[in-house]
Amino acid sequence: MSNADVITLPKLLSKLPMVFANLPGIVKGSKYGKLSDTTRPLGLGLAIQTATEMNPNGVALMYQDTQLTYRQFNAWANRIADYLSSIGLKKGDTIAVDIENRPELLATVTGAAKIGVCSALINTSQRGKVLVHSFNLVKPKAAVIGEELVEAINEVRDQLDLASDRFYSFADRDTLEDVGQVADGYKNLAEVIRDCSSENPEQASKIFLNDPLFYIYTSGTTGLPKAVVFNNGRWEKAYGAFGFAAVRLTKDDRMYSTLPFYHATGMVISWASCIAQGAGLVLARKFSASRFWEDVRKYECTAFAYVGELCRYLHEQPAKPNDKDNKVHVIVGNGLRPSIWKEFKARFGIERVVELYASSEGNVAFTNIFNFDNTVGFSPVSYAIVKYDKEKEEPVRGKDGFMIKVGKGEPGLLIGEITDKTPFDGYTDKAKTEKSILRNVFAKGDAYFDTGDMMRDIGFKHAQFVDRLGDTFRWKGENVSTTEVEQILDGANGVVETVVYGVEIPNTNGRAGMAEIRLDTEDFENFDYKGLCAYLQRELPPYAIPVFLRIANHPMETTGTFKHQKNKLKEEKYDLNAHSDPVYVLLPGESCYQRLTPEIQQGIDGGKYRF
Template sequence: MLGWDDLYPLPVPPSWVPGAAVGILSLHFVQKLLFPYFWADLRYLLKVMTYGLRMEMYRLQGRVVTVLDKFVKLAEKQPHKPFLIYEGTVHTYRDVDRRSNRIAQVFLQHEALKKGDTVALLMGNEPDFIHVWFGLAKLGCVVAFLNFNVRFRSLLHCVSSCEPKILVVGAGRVYSSFLHPKLLMFIGNVVYRYFIYRFSLRNALMHYFDFITGLPKAAVISHLQILKGAAGLWAFGATSEDIIYITLPLYHSAASLLGIGGCIELGATCVLKKKFSASQFWSDCRKYNVTVIQYIGELCRYLCNQPAKEGEKNHKVRLAVGNGVRNDVWREFLDRFGAVKICEFYGATEGNICFMNHTGKIGSVGRTNFFYKLFFPFDLIKYDFQKDEPIRNKHGWCEKVKKGEAGLLISKVNAKNPFFGYAGNKRHTEKKLLCEVFKKGDLYFNTGDLMVQDHDNFLYFWDRIGDTFRWKGENVATTEVSDVIAMLDFIQEANVYGVSVPDHEGKAGMASLILKHNASLDLEQMYKQVVTYLPSYACPLFLRIQEKMEMTGTFKQQKFRLVDEGFNPSAITDPLYFLDNSKKAYILLTKELHEMILSGKMKL
């Protein structure tokens, strides 16, 4: 009797099928072994190319598409969707659109602002920051975001650098020392103070101010750069359904471009916080069902330093986007607060290079490969720390470092990766460019950052060169601090630098001082001087009194040995002092106090 198999025999696979299956499995095994990040890199590269093609299509069509254009379309498409949530109040896309229209009309009627005029904005985190920003943008104005922490000469320098027609000052931030009080207008809780004189106009699209070296500089930001920054959250996997929590100051590009701009790019909702609060952070996330948070390294450390509580993983946050988090804090953050994907990135406001850690590799700021360098050419070159300049060989060319070695990050400047420079200061713009690096006629942007590339092509931030360091998430210019201290009549010379403090991101400010002949140190006057004229993050935490200032061979202040020696009174014979904020005074740095700082018992 015939069986089923006899009547309907199973088809015999061709002889090549088993071999093909083995080949595919072998290729998969080889890919996992030799190219473990292939698919992650491919997905990320496709996202970058997709966005790049979209930008190229806009260019070919002769269209100038801005973040504001996208917002206006969203206000029509989803008018009732929450755009901003601030202190429990919901502002829909339509609300923000209409409010910004009214503010635009006020500026148009009372000051006759026109396209191309520059307006400086000095405000904290509040909805009216965005209303004013969008309202001015609708008039075609250039908006310069000012860091509200800077004071006196630095603030005057910021204002004069961008040459605004009007300065908009938030409520409670009136600087009567240089503003004429004659003209006042109130719109909501925003105070508008107008200069009684006018400045010439500039063609920059947008400025962002930050401490880099010397006085703050105004970085020119194009609409293309804003669009690229706004795509960051999307590139990391955020969607229109996400709720983004922003506690960083809006004058920073991280909050304004990546945060607000990213929210618009997605059509998502943003929860805006007036000021970061470690104790309220997770309760806010639970209250507003936050799914994406923005961070800097200090923010993560503050959260990890909070007393442990039950239910710390009870939240909906799935992505954390930012930069500057240390490896140990990264690991502790994941252990304490659950499976949050840390999306570290690297980029400067005015720069033309960006890295994104799309794989989640702990400690890395991003990853590169052949295709990425094809679109965004960069290199790490050897640097002379004593001369404070790139090393050039006998032929005059710079040399690349080997993998695993720290080198200065430079990015090629071309039509697709331009550098727009700084407003009102050609010299500062030229200082950020390196000419004839590897061959005649080439041009590179000098990031001022040292980085390391490992053998798996992951990139790690190493340090910052030159007269600047980061503290409390802000850039501190050593020359700016030195100038303020040198104004004191008992100071002959001040050498400012940053020193590492265990379990703290960045470097704390320290000033080595030379007193004038027959003068004595007035600690009370020193305290008043720095807190009056400097932002809190720029005030030196440590003072060191020396008899003479060491100089380099090129007659610059010697910093390297001082940085290495740090602030240990057991190893330094010079008198040391510490800025005790609780006592509002500089006090003698004893061995006991030094131990309290190292153990974390003394808050910095």
């Protein structure tokens, strides 16, 4: 870490003019962060109604050729809410929602939120038994499926725990203009809501701090995805923190978002930033590096949401004379690499980067309110960064039995204190919830949430993200569970034993998946790699399929407690000079693994292949 990364008092003082200019919003946002009144009505549904009153004819949502005002969007969500109520759904119930980025997704979630129904935001890339697990885990009372995902649902529908008459679908079109046709076995939600009430439901004013809003699925350390409860109070805090204090849009701003809305960065951060000020959200179905800036100009966007991988892809595009020909003045997201941070801002003429750190399940968050470079920003809540022993995979405790905070500039494990104002809502599985809690940290009886992330204290309650610990790694903007991938690999024909881990590829964000596998044959060259690829493509989302396979013709190394020795594997990664095991690689655009050669390795390390 360079001295330039440390936040000093002169640096902090240099930001005072900006702070004073935006003080009302910052103060307002900070008040939202301290919400603890369990009797105050709040949440997504009420916020949409407030935005509608504030800016009824302003643009709420743009998607392809569709443009909706707040009045139109609110009325649509109300009809969905009225219909869901009519079939008996009530506060505390859950619906499964599996729709790609399009207006129908947001309208469904808002309609459900208005009557206190929790939306389980299914990851749209899930297939097979992972999809079955995610669906059944939350015990939905109904399901709303986009036409584009009906095939994936139908493949496993006989394994889903839901009555056949409770499956609804939206045609893959502008269903406000044309309800279209849906697949057999599904009710057309666009059609059945046509005669429902467009008025704000009474239930919307009876949603409170602890009422569930949606489930977001996160890959943890125990295999299959965990459903994290995201309640209305937590949404309200993000609405205040980003909408008023950090991003600070106006009703004339438009934010472009290509992020998947089954993740909190899209569904919560980018959208709430718009709703708070009655600004417009411009939604894209998929990310396209070549089309990104064309869309930004076409829709006259003044902001966009990102993850680090997105920024890297944009940065890798050939420079153009009109790179600065855009109206974007602020971007919000996480994972912008320090190596491109300043250059990225300068190239595209971006004034502010609202980098953030948060997790779907966590109780501690950081936001770059003051527009410093290379930091996830400031956190107002009680947290600590403590010394961590990577070999033992646990925090270091002193002679007194308590944990030890790191010094300024040192990396350590980030933990968030669990209090009434910063609760840890946990998972659907109580055992998994308890496993994430550290007790007797600095005093007997205290409790902290274990984020599993390494951070560096850079002063004045600011931090830098360092690395993710444990049995997950991040690739393509997604958390990958090593245990889940190991379980799938273990089920492949001819595979005897596996260990999965993430490895760094130069000039990429996150870590690519790599698996050391032991086969039931020594003739690894004639192993059925095509069959393995086909199997993995059926059972795993694309981002979770290992990029590298290391073929072990020997017993795998384990610790004294029979855990696989991953640290050495991570260090050796796919480097043919570091070990003698054969390595196979799934190159971008290829459908199957091929033997890694020194020439291909040199190409990977030199950036020839775009992962």
